[in-house]
Amino acid sequence: MRVTSFTETMLGTVRVDGRDPVRRIRLDLRAETDQVLRPHRTTRARLGGRIRIGELADDPDATGELEISPLARRRIRYRLTFTADGRLMVLDGWKSVTPRHPVRSMTVLPFTLYEDSVRVGEGTLRFPVTTGLAPFLLSFRFPRREDPAQYLAPRWDGGPGRTEVWYTTLTDPTTGTGIWLHHELVSPTDGSAPHTHGWAAAFPPDGEVRHVRFGPAPWDKPTCGFTSPGVSVAPGRLTGTAADFHWDLTEHPLAAPLFTFPRWSWRHPLLPAAHMLPAARATYDGTFSDGQQTLTLRGAPGASARIHGHGNARRWAWLHAELGDGDVLDVIAAVSTRPVLRQLPPLVFLRLRHRDRTWPRRAERSAVGLFGIGRFRARIALPEWTVTGRTLLRRIRVEVTQPAERTLALDYRDPDGAPAVCRNSESADAKILLERWWGHWRPEATWTLEGTVHAEVGER
Numbered sequence: 463m464r465v466t467s468f469t470e471t472m473l474g475t476v477r478v479d480g481r482d483p484v485r486r487i488r489l490d491l492r493a494e495t496d497q498v499l500r501p502h503r504t505t506r507a508r509l510g511g512r513i514r515i516g517e518l519a520d521d522p523d524a525t526g527e528l529e530i531s532p533l534a535r536r537r538i539r540y541r542l543t544f545t546a547d548g549r550l551m552v553l554d555g556w557k558s559v560t561p562r563h564p565v566r567s568m569t570v571l572p573f574t575l576y577e578d579s580v581r582v583g584e585g586t587l588r589f590p591v592t593t594g595l596a597p598f599l600l601s602f603r604f605p606r607r608e609d610p611a612q613y614l615a616p617r618w619d620g621g622p623g624r625t626e627v628w629y630t631t632l633t634d635p636t637t638g639t640g641i642w643l644h645h646e647l648v649s650p651t652d653g654s655a656p657h658t659h660g661w662a663a664a665f666p667p668d669g670e671v672r673h674v675r676f677g678p679a680p681w682d683k684p685t686c687g688f689t690s691p692g693v694s695v696a697p698g699r700l701t702g703t704a705a706d707f708h709w710d711l712t713e714h715p716l717a718a719p720l721f722t723f724p725r726w727s728w729r730h731p732l733l734p735a736a737h738m739l740p741a742a743r744a745t746y747d748g749t750f751s752d753g754q755q756t757l758t759l760r761g762a763p764g765a766s767a768r769i770h771g772h773g774n775a776r777r778w779a780w781l782h783a784e785l786g787d788g789d790v791l792d793v794i795a796a797v798s799t800r801p802v803l804r805q806l807p808p809l810v811f812l813r814l815r816h817r818d819r820t821w822p823r824r825a826e827r828s829a830v831g832l833f834g835i836g837r838f839r840a841r842i843a844l845p846e847w848t849v850t851g852r853t854l855l856r857r858i859r860v861e862v863t864q865p866a867e868r869t870l871a872l873d874y875r876d877p878d879g880a881p882a883v884c885r886n887s888e889s890a891d892a893k894i895l896l897e898r899w900w901g902h903w904r905p906e907a908t909w910t911l912e913g914t915v916h917a918e919v920g921e922r
Contacts (some may be wrong), residue, residue, distance in 0.1 A: 464759040466507075467818060469601040471594050472571060476515060476585030478546075485516040487585060492788055492818060493528050498604060504531040509542060511786055513553070514775060517547035522786050526552075532559045532568070540571065552576045555587075556818065565591070578625055610715045610740035611697035614687045616647065617731070617770040623651040623877045625773050628695045629686045630713075631782060631888055631916040632746050632764025634757050638913055640665035640888025641711070641750055641757075641764075642673075642870075644703070645688040645695055646682055651878040658690040662707045663870055664752040665888040667913055671870045672752045676704040701736075702768075706753030715741030715764065722792050722811050724825045728770075734798050735771025742790050742815055764916075765790070773876035774922055776804050779842045779849075781862055782916040783892055783907050789816045791894065793849055793860060795840035799922065810838035810849055814858065816896070816907065828921070841898040844885060844919050845869070855899045862917050863891040876922065884920035889913045 476487045478489045491511035499505050513519055526542035529535075541555035555573025569591060575583035589598075618626050628645040632889050641661040649656040658746040659677030693702035700711045700848040720742035721728060727736040746762040763784045775796035783791045795808040803809075811826040814821045822828055828851055831837040838851025849860040864887040873883045892915040898906040 463607045464496045464498050464604045465520060465607045467603045468598065469818060470589070470598055472587040472589050474585055474587035476575065476583055478518065478583035485518060487587065488514045489587060496607070499530065502533045504529065504534050508577060509540065510788060513542065513544045515546060517786065519544060520546045529855055530683045536560065549577055551582070597719070605718055608719050610719065611686065612693065613719065613738065613740040613768055614697055615685065617884060618647060620648060622649055622653045623729060624649045625771060625877050627769040628766065630700060630764065630766040632762045633914050634759055636731065637665040637757060638889070642886060642888045643700060645690070645693065647688070648877055660690065660693065661872065661887070662702060662704060662709065665868055667889060671868065672754065674705045674707040674869055707751065709750045711746045711748035711750065711759065714745045716744055717742040717750060717788070719819070720792060720813055720815060721825055722794055722813050731770065733802060735769060737767065737769050737794055739765050739767045739792065741765065743784065743788065764769050772852065773878060774882045775799065775919060777808065777921045778840055779840060779847050780918045781860065781892065783911055788818065808840040808842060810840050810851060812838055812849060812851060821856060827853065842919060848921060857897050857903065859895045862915065863920065864917050880922050882922045886918040886920050888916050890917040892916040
Protein backbone atom coordinates (compact mmCIF):
# COMPACT_ATOMS: atom_id res chain seq x y z
CA MET A 463 0.00 0.00 0.00
CA ARG A 464 1.27 3.45 -0.85
CA VAL A 465 1.17 6.54 1.37
CA THR A 466 1.44 10.27 0.69
CA SER A 467 3.87 12.88 1.95
CA PHE A 468 4.37 16.54 1.03
CA THR A 469 5.70 19.83 2.39
CA GLU A 470 4.05 23.23 2.62
CA THR A 471 5.14 26.73 3.62
CA MET A 472 2.77 29.49 4.77
CA LEU A 473 3.41 33.09 5.80
CA GLY A 474 1.29 35.56 7.71
CA THR A 475 0.72 37.65 10.82
CA VAL A 476 -0.51 36.99 14.34
CA ARG A 477 -1.39 38.99 17.45
CA VAL A 478 -0.80 37.28 20.81
CA ASP A 479 -2.34 38.32 24.14
CA GLY A 480 -4.33 41.12 22.54
CA ARG A 481 -2.02 43.98 23.56
CA ASP A 482 1.08 42.62 21.83
CA PRO A 483 2.09 44.06 18.46
CA VAL A 484 1.25 42.22 15.28
CA ARG A 485 4.04 39.72 14.61
CA ARG A 486 5.10 37.85 11.51
CA ILE A 487 4.60 34.09 11.49
CA ARG A 488 6.00 31.39 9.23
CA LEU A 489 5.11 27.69 9.05
CA ASP A 490 7.33 25.12 7.31
CA LEU A 491 5.39 21.88 7.52
CA ARG A 492 5.71 18.22 6.56
CA ALA A 493 2.57 16.12 6.17
CA GLU A 494 2.40 12.33 6.06
CA THR A 495 -0.69 10.20 5.51
CA ASP A 496 -1.23 6.47 5.85
CA GLN A 497 -2.87 6.18 2.46
CA VAL A 498 -2.87 7.74 -0.98
CA LEU A 499 -4.40 11.21 -0.81
CA ARG A 500 -7.87 11.32 -2.43
CA PRO A 501 -9.36 14.84 -2.59
CA HIS A 502 -12.96 13.57 -2.75
CA ARG A 503 -12.56 11.86 0.64
CA THR A 504 -11.51 12.96 4.10
CA THR A 505 -7.84 12.13 4.71
CA ARG A 506 -5.98 12.67 7.97
CA ALA A 507 -2.26 13.35 8.04
CA ARG A 508 0.44 13.75 10.67
CA LEU A 509 2.00 17.19 10.73
CA GLY A 510 5.50 18.15 11.82
CA GLY A 511 7.77 21.07 11.15
CA ARG A 512 8.89 24.48 12.27
CA ILE A 513 6.91 27.48 13.54
CA ARG A 514 8.51 30.90 13.77
CA ILE A 515 6.83 33.93 15.32
CA GLY A 516 8.88 37.14 15.39
CA GLU A 517 10.81 37.48 18.70
CA LEU A 518 8.41 35.07 20.38
CA ALA A 519 8.82 31.52 19.02
CA ASP A 520 11.13 29.37 16.92
CA ASP A 521 10.11 25.77 17.49
CA PRO A 522 11.56 23.25 14.99
CA ASP A 523 9.67 20.35 16.59
CA ALA A 524 6.05 21.41 16.23
CA THR A 525 3.67 18.47 15.81
CA GLY A 526 0.00 18.06 15.04
CA GLU A 527 -2.55 16.79 12.57
CA LEU A 528 -4.09 17.84 9.27
CA GLU A 529 -7.57 17.06 8.04
CA ILE A 530 -7.75 17.22 4.23
CA SER A 531 -11.37 17.27 3.07
CA PRO A 532 -11.78 19.89 0.30
CA LEU A 533 -14.86 18.25 -1.24
CA ALA A 534 -16.48 16.03 1.41
CA ARG A 535 -16.44 18.64 4.22
CA ARG A 536 -15.18 21.66 2.25
CA ARG A 537 -12.33 22.42 4.61
CA ILE A 538 -8.64 21.76 5.26
CA ARG A 539 -8.02 21.95 9.00
CA TYR A 540 -4.63 22.43 10.72
CA ARG A 541 -3.95 21.79 14.38
CA LEU A 542 -0.39 22.22 15.68
CA THR A 543 1.20 22.14 19.12
CA PHE A 544 4.35 24.19 19.69
CA THR A 545 6.34 26.09 22.31
CA ALA A 546 6.52 29.89 22.37
CA ASP A 547 8.67 31.63 24.98
CA GLY A 548 8.29 28.65 27.30
CA ARG A 549 4.52 28.47 26.81
CA LEU A 550 2.79 25.45 25.25
CA MET A 551 0.39 26.68 22.58
CA VAL A 552 -1.96 25.17 20.03
CA LEU A 553 -2.60 26.65 16.60
CA ASP A 554 -6.05 25.70 15.29
CA GLY A 555 -7.59 26.87 12.04
CA TRP A 556 -8.96 25.78 8.69
CA LYS A 557 -9.29 26.84 5.09
CA SER A 558 -12.97 27.02 4.13
CA VAL A 559 -13.04 25.72 0.56
CA THR A 560 -15.64 27.22 -1.76
CA PRO A 561 -16.01 26.98 -5.58
CA ARG A 562 -16.88 30.70 -5.70
CA HIS A 563 -13.34 31.67 -4.66
CA PRO A 564 -11.23 28.56 -5.24
CA VAL A 565 -7.78 30.17 -5.09
CA ARG A 566 -8.39 32.40 -2.08
CA SER A 567 -10.24 29.74 -0.12
CA MET A 568 -7.46 27.19 -0.71
CA THR A 569 -4.63 29.56 0.20
CA VAL A 570 -5.90 31.62 3.16
CA LEU A 571 -5.83 30.09 6.65
CA PRO A 572 -7.44 32.05 9.51
CA PHE A 573 -6.39 30.56 12.84
CA THR A 574 -6.66 30.90 16.60
CA LEU A 575 -4.00 30.33 19.26
CA TYR A 576 -4.86 28.54 22.50
CA GLU A 577 -2.99 28.04 25.76
CA ASP A 578 -4.54 25.53 28.20
CA SER A 579 -7.72 25.65 26.08
CA VAL A 580 -7.91 29.44 26.57
CA ARG A 581 -7.89 31.66 23.51
CA VAL A 582 -4.74 33.84 23.55
CA GLY A 583 -4.33 35.05 19.98
CA GLU A 584 -5.46 35.00 16.38
CA GLY A 585 -3.99 35.57 12.96
CA THR A 586 -4.01 34.70 9.27
CA LEU A 587 -1.62 32.60 7.20
CA ARG A 588 -1.37 32.63 3.41
CA PHE A 589 0.12 30.17 0.99
CA PRO A 590 2.50 32.10 -1.34
CA VAL A 591 1.26 30.90 -4.73
CA THR A 592 3.94 32.65 -6.79
CA THR A 593 6.95 31.27 -4.93
CA GLY A 594 5.46 28.29 -3.14
CA LEU A 595 3.32 26.43 -5.67
CA ALA A 596 6.13 24.74 -7.60
CA PRO A 597 8.01 23.48 -4.50
CA PHE A 598 4.68 22.34 -3.01
CA LEU A 599 3.71 20.27 -6.06
CA LEU A 600 7.22 18.85 -6.49
CA SER A 601 7.32 17.76 -2.84
CA PHE A 602 4.55 15.16 -3.25
CA ARG A 603 5.74 11.59 -2.77
CA PHE A 604 3.78 8.33 -2.85
CA PRO A 605 6.16 5.74 -1.35
CA ARG A 606 5.19 2.23 -0.40
CA ARG A 607 4.27 1.75 3.23
CA GLU A 608 6.93 -0.36 4.91
CA ASP A 609 6.60 -1.82 8.38
CA PRO A 610 9.92 -1.37 10.25
CA ALA A 611 9.23 -4.63 12.08
CA GLN A 612 9.76 -6.64 8.89
CA TYR A 613 13.46 -5.75 9.00
CA LEU A 614 13.94 -7.13 12.51
CA ALA A 615 13.69 -10.76 11.41
CA PRO A 616 17.08 -12.55 11.40
CA ARG A 617 18.73 -12.81 7.99
CA TRP A 618 21.14 -15.60 8.92
CA ASP A 619 20.55 -18.73 6.84
CA GLY A 620 22.31 -21.13 9.20
CA GLY A 621 25.65 -21.19 7.38
CA PRO A 622 29.06 -20.61 8.99
CA GLY A 623 31.10 -17.43 8.80
CA ARG A 624 28.30 -14.89 9.24
CA THR A 625 27.49 -12.11 11.68
CA GLU A 626 24.32 -10.13 12.24
CA VAL A 627 23.78 -7.00 14.33
CA TRP A 628 20.82 -5.14 15.82
CA TYR A 629 21.94 -1.82 17.33
CA THR A 630 20.28 1.31 18.68
CA THR A 631 21.77 4.73 19.36
CA LEU A 632 19.95 7.67 20.93
CA THR A 633 20.44 10.87 22.92
CA ASP A 634 18.55 11.85 26.07
CA PRO A 635 17.28 15.40 25.31
CA THR A 636 17.20 16.31 29.02
CA THR A 637 20.72 15.36 30.14
CA GLY A 638 22.51 15.09 26.79
CA THR A 639 23.57 11.51 27.61
CA GLY A 640 24.22 9.28 24.60
CA ILE A 641 23.09 5.63 24.76
CA TRP A 642 24.36 2.67 22.73
CA LEU A 643 22.76 -0.78 22.67
CA HIS A 644 24.57 -3.41 20.56
CA HIS A 645 23.17 -6.93 19.98
CA GLU A 646 25.09 -9.40 17.83
CA LEU A 647 24.75 -12.92 16.47
CA VAL A 648 27.99 -14.67 15.42
CA SER A 649 28.21 -17.92 13.44
CA PRO A 650 31.93 -18.87 13.52
CA THR A 651 33.71 -19.86 10.33
CA ASP A 652 34.95 -23.11 11.89
CA GLY A 653 31.38 -24.42 12.07
CA SER A 654 31.03 -24.25 15.86
CA ALA A 655 27.68 -23.35 17.41
CA PRO A 656 26.39 -19.81 16.84
CA HIS A 657 26.29 -17.50 19.83
CA THR A 658 24.97 -14.10 20.88
CA HIS A 659 26.72 -11.31 22.70
CA GLY A 660 26.62 -7.53 22.97
CA TRP A 661 26.90 -4.53 25.23
CA ALA A 662 25.21 -1.39 26.51
CA ALA A 663 26.98 1.92 27.08
CA ALA A 664 26.19 5.38 28.44
CA PHE A 665 28.02 8.54 27.36
CA PRO A 666 27.23 11.37 29.81
CA PRO A 667 28.27 14.87 28.63
CA ASP A 668 30.33 15.36 31.80
CA GLY A 669 31.60 12.16 33.32
CA GLU A 670 33.10 8.78 32.61
CA VAL A 671 31.77 6.61 29.80
CA ARG A 672 30.33 3.42 31.31
CA HIS A 673 29.52 0.12 29.61
CA VAL A 674 28.63 -3.49 30.31
CA ARG A 675 28.83 -6.64 28.19
CA PHE A 676 26.43 -9.56 28.00
CA GLY A 677 26.94 -13.07 26.57
CA PRO A 678 28.22 -15.13 24.96
CA ALA A 679 25.11 -17.30 25.02
CA PRO A 680 23.52 -19.86 22.65
CA TRP A 681 21.31 -18.57 19.83
CA ASP A 682 17.69 -19.61 20.43
CA LYS A 683 16.40 -18.82 16.91
CA PRO A 684 13.69 -16.15 17.46
CA THR A 685 11.44 -15.54 14.47
CA CYS A 686 11.66 -11.77 14.83
CA GLY A 687 14.28 -9.65 16.53
CA PHE A 688 17.04 -10.69 18.91
CA THR A 689 17.09 -12.56 22.20
CA SER A 690 19.84 -13.41 24.67
CA PRO A 691 19.47 -14.20 28.38
CA GLY A 692 18.06 -11.04 29.97
CA VAL A 693 18.14 -9.04 26.71
CA SER A 694 15.68 -8.74 23.83
CA VAL A 695 14.92 -6.67 20.74
CA ALA A 696 11.31 -6.89 19.54
CA PRO A 697 9.15 -4.67 17.32
CA GLY A 698 8.82 -1.35 19.15
CA ARG A 699 10.51 -2.59 22.34
CA LEU A 700 14.07 -2.96 23.69
CA THR A 701 14.66 -4.47 27.12
CA GLY A 702 17.65 -5.75 28.98
CA THR A 703 19.46 -6.41 32.23
CA ALA A 704 23.23 -6.91 32.36
CA ALA A 705 25.11 -6.49 35.67
CA ASP A 706 24.00 -3.10 37.05
CA PHE A 707 22.63 -1.87 33.68
CA HIS A 708 18.88 -2.02 33.11
CA TRP A 709 16.80 -0.67 30.23
CA ASP A 710 13.21 -0.79 29.07
CA LEU A 711 12.57 1.37 26.01
CA THR A 712 9.64 1.83 23.65
CA GLU A 713 10.56 2.77 20.09
CA HIS A 714 8.38 5.03 17.92
CA PRO A 715 9.44 5.09 14.23
CA LEU A 716 9.10 8.51 12.59
CA ALA A 717 10.41 8.00 9.07
CA ALA A 718 10.65 5.51 6.25
CA PRO A 719 13.47 2.97 6.09
CA LEU A 720 16.86 4.18 4.89
CA PHE A 721 19.18 1.83 3.02
CA THR A 722 22.75 2.99 3.53
CA PHE A 723 23.95 0.25 1.19
CA PRO A 724 22.00 -0.56 -2.01
CA ARG A 725 18.55 -1.92 -1.26
CA TRP A 726 19.24 -5.08 -3.29
CA SER A 727 22.22 -5.91 -1.04
CA TRP A 728 19.85 -6.43 1.88
CA ARG A 729 17.76 -8.97 -0.04
CA HIS A 730 20.68 -10.64 -1.84
CA PRO A 731 23.85 -11.00 0.27
CA LEU A 732 26.34 -10.50 -2.56
CA LEU A 733 28.42 -7.83 -0.82
CA PRO A 734 30.69 -8.52 2.17
CA ALA A 735 28.07 -6.79 4.33
CA ALA A 736 24.82 -4.81 4.14
CA HIS A 737 23.54 -2.00 6.37
CA MET A 738 20.14 -0.33 6.71
CA LEU A 739 17.90 1.53 9.16
CA PRO A 740 14.34 0.16 9.54
CA ALA A 741 13.31 3.77 10.32
CA ALA A 742 15.66 6.62 9.49
CA ARG A 743 14.43 8.47 12.58
CA ALA A 744 12.74 7.32 15.76
CA THR A 745 12.03 8.50 19.30
CA TYR A 746 12.36 6.50 22.50
CA ASP A 747 10.45 6.53 25.76
CA GLY A 748 11.24 4.56 28.89
CA THR A 749 14.04 4.14 31.40
CA PHE A 750 17.76 3.45 31.16
CA SER A 751 20.01 2.88 34.17
CA ASP A 752 23.81 2.47 34.11
CA GLY A 753 24.12 1.74 37.83
CA GLN A 754 24.98 5.33 38.69
CA GLN A 755 22.02 7.22 37.28
CA THR A 756 18.57 6.33 35.98
CA LEU A 757 17.32 8.28 33.01
CA THR A 758 13.62 8.71 32.26
CA LEU A 759 13.43 9.21 28.51
CA ARG A 760 10.68 11.14 26.76
CA GLY A 761 10.90 11.57 23.01
CA ALA A 762 14.65 10.85 22.91
CA PRO A 763 15.80 11.09 19.26
CA GLY A 764 17.78 8.27 17.70
CA ALA A 765 17.52 5.28 15.41
CA SER A 766 17.96 1.52 15.24
CA ALA A 767 19.96 -0.15 12.48
CA ARG A 768 20.69 -3.60 11.08
CA ILE A 769 23.84 -5.21 9.70
CA HIS A 770 24.41 -8.64 8.22
CA GLY A 771 27.49 -9.96 6.49
CA HIS A 772 30.72 -11.90 6.84
CA GLY A 773 32.23 -9.69 9.53
CA ASN A 774 33.81 -6.29 10.00
CA ALA A 775 35.70 -4.35 7.38
CA ARG A 776 39.48 -3.98 7.53
CA ARG A 777 38.98 -0.32 8.54
CA TRP A 778 35.76 1.63 8.87
CA ALA A 779 34.09 4.83 10.02
CA TRP A 780 30.38 5.30 10.76
CA LEU A 781 28.15 8.28 11.46
CA HIS A 782 24.50 8.82 12.33
CA ALA A 783 23.40 12.42 12.83
CA GLU A 784 19.98 13.90 13.56
CA LEU A 785 19.99 17.28 11.76
CA GLY A 786 16.62 18.67 12.86
CA ASP A 787 13.50 19.44 10.81
CA GLY A 788 13.25 15.73 9.96
CA ASP A 789 16.67 15.65 8.29
CA VAL A 790 19.14 12.85 8.98
CA LEU A 791 22.58 11.80 7.73
CA ASP A 792 24.09 8.32 7.73
CA VAL A 793 27.63 7.57 6.54
CA ILE A 794 29.71 4.42 6.31
CA ALA A 795 33.25 4.52 4.95
CA ALA A 796 35.05 1.18 4.84
CA VAL A 797 38.00 -0.75 3.44
CA SER A 798 37.04 -4.34 2.67
CA THR A 799 39.01 -7.41 3.75
CA ARG A 800 38.59 -8.94 0.28
CA PRO A 801 41.94 -9.37 -1.54
CA VAL A 802 41.26 -6.89 -4.35
CA LEU A 803 38.99 -4.44 -2.52
CA ARG A 804 41.37 -3.99 0.42
CA GLN A 805 43.84 -2.26 -1.92
CA LEU A 806 41.32 0.51 -2.66
CA PRO A 807 40.73 3.69 -0.65
CA PRO A 808 37.69 3.58 1.66
CA LEU A 809 34.40 3.09 -0.13
CA VAL A 810 31.89 5.70 1.07
CA PHE A 811 28.16 5.07 1.40
CA LEU A 812 26.51 8.41 2.27
CA ARG A 813 22.77 8.95 2.57
CA LEU A 814 21.37 12.39 3.41
CA ARG A 815 17.62 12.71 3.90
CA HIS A 816 17.01 16.44 3.53
CA ARG A 817 13.63 18.09 3.00
CA ASP A 818 12.02 14.66 2.55
CA ARG A 819 14.40 13.69 -0.26
CA THR A 820 17.32 11.27 -0.08
CA TRP A 821 20.61 12.28 -1.68
CA PRO A 822 22.43 10.80 -3.55
CA ARG A 823 19.45 9.21 -5.23
CA ARG A 824 21.16 5.82 -5.43
CA ALA A 825 23.29 4.40 -2.64
CA GLU A 826 25.92 3.18 -5.13
CA ARG A 827 26.60 6.71 -6.35
CA SER A 828 28.77 7.81 -3.43
CA ALA A 829 30.73 4.53 -3.39
CA VAL A 830 31.53 3.98 -7.08
CA GLY A 831 30.74 7.32 -8.74
CA LEU A 832 29.82 7.38 -12.40
CA PHE A 833 31.91 4.82 -14.28
CA GLY A 834 34.46 5.09 -11.49
CA ILE A 835 34.65 8.90 -11.63
CA GLY A 836 33.43 11.08 -8.79
CA ARG A 837 33.60 8.64 -5.90
CA PHE A 838 33.19 10.21 -2.49
CA ARG A 839 36.35 10.21 -0.38
CA ALA A 840 37.06 9.58 3.28
CA ARG A 841 40.02 10.22 5.53
CA ILE A 842 39.70 7.87 8.49
CA ALA A 843 41.62 8.81 11.64
CA LEU A 844 41.08 9.80 15.25
CA PRO A 845 40.08 12.07 16.89
CA GLU A 846 38.93 13.59 13.58
CA TRP A 847 37.80 12.06 10.31
CA THR A 848 36.24 13.55 7.19
CA VAL A 849 34.11 12.63 4.19
CA THR A 850 33.77 14.75 1.04
CA GLY A 851 31.99 14.22 -2.23
CA ARG A 852 29.91 15.73 -4.99
CA THR A 853 27.37 14.91 -7.63
CA LEU A 854 26.51 17.06 -10.62
CA LEU A 855 24.79 19.89 -8.71
CA ARG A 856 25.60 19.22 -5.05
CA ARG A 857 28.63 18.64 -2.90
CA ILE A 858 29.09 17.89 0.78
CA ARG A 859 31.78 18.00 3.44
CA VAL A 860 31.42 16.15 6.73
CA GLU A 861 33.91 16.74 9.55
CA VAL A 862 33.54 14.47 12.60
CA THR A 863 35.29 14.86 15.94
CA GLN A 864 35.37 12.07 18.54
CA PRO A 865 36.98 13.51 21.72
CA ALA A 866 39.04 10.88 23.53
CA GLU A 867 37.21 11.42 26.83
CA ARG A 868 33.88 10.73 25.08
CA THR A 869 35.05 7.68 23.10
CA LEU A 870 34.79 4.04 24.20
CA ALA A 871 37.12 1.35 22.78
CA LEU A 872 35.75 -2.21 22.70
CA ASP A 873 37.45 -5.33 21.35
CA TYR A 874 35.72 -8.47 20.03
CA ARG A 875 36.19 -11.18 17.39
CA ASP A 876 34.77 -11.71 13.93
CA PRO A 877 33.37 -15.07 12.73
CA ASP A 878 36.81 -16.05 11.40
CA GLY A 879 38.33 -15.44 14.84
CA ALA A 880 40.20 -12.29 13.82
CA PRO A 881 40.27 -9.60 16.52
CA ALA A 882 38.52 -6.29 15.88
CA VAL A 883 38.25 -3.08 17.87
CA CYS A 884 35.73 -0.26 17.56
CA ARG A 885 36.13 3.20 19.05
CA ASN A 886 32.65 4.58 19.48
CA SER A 887 31.25 7.89 20.70
CA GLU A 888 27.55 8.53 21.18
CA SER A 889 28.31 12.17 22.02
CA ALA A 890 30.58 13.19 19.14
CA ASP A 891 30.65 16.51 17.26
CA ALA A 892 30.22 17.23 13.55
CA LYS A 893 30.25 20.05 11.04
CA ILE A 894 28.35 19.43 7.82
CA LEU A 895 28.29 21.72 4.78
CA LEU A 896 25.94 21.02 1.86
CA GLU A 897 26.41 23.21 -1.21
CA ARG A 898 24.56 23.55 -4.50
CA TRP A 899 25.78 24.75 -7.89
CA TRP A 900 24.10 28.00 -9.03
CA GLY A 901 26.73 29.22 -11.47
CA HIS A 902 29.10 28.85 -8.54
CA TRP A 903 28.97 26.85 -5.31
CA ARG A 904 26.56 28.30 -2.75
CA PRO A 905 25.72 26.93 0.71
CA GLU A 906 22.38 25.11 0.69
CA ALA A 907 22.48 24.00 4.34
CA THR A 908 24.96 23.89 7.20
CA TRP A 909 24.78 21.99 10.46
CA THR A 910 26.99 22.28 13.53
CA LEU A 911 26.29 19.51 16.03
CA GLU A 912 27.89 19.30 19.45
CA GLY A 913 27.61 16.22 21.63
CA THR A 914 24.66 14.69 19.76
CA VAL A 915 26.39 12.81 16.94
CA HIS A 916 26.78 9.01 16.94
CA ALA A 917 30.11 8.02 15.39
CA GLU A 918 32.64 5.20 15.32
CA VAL A 919 36.04 4.29 13.89
CA GLY A 920 37.18 0.67 13.86
CA GLU A 921 39.73 -1.75 12.46
CA ARG A 922 40.68 -5.42 12.33
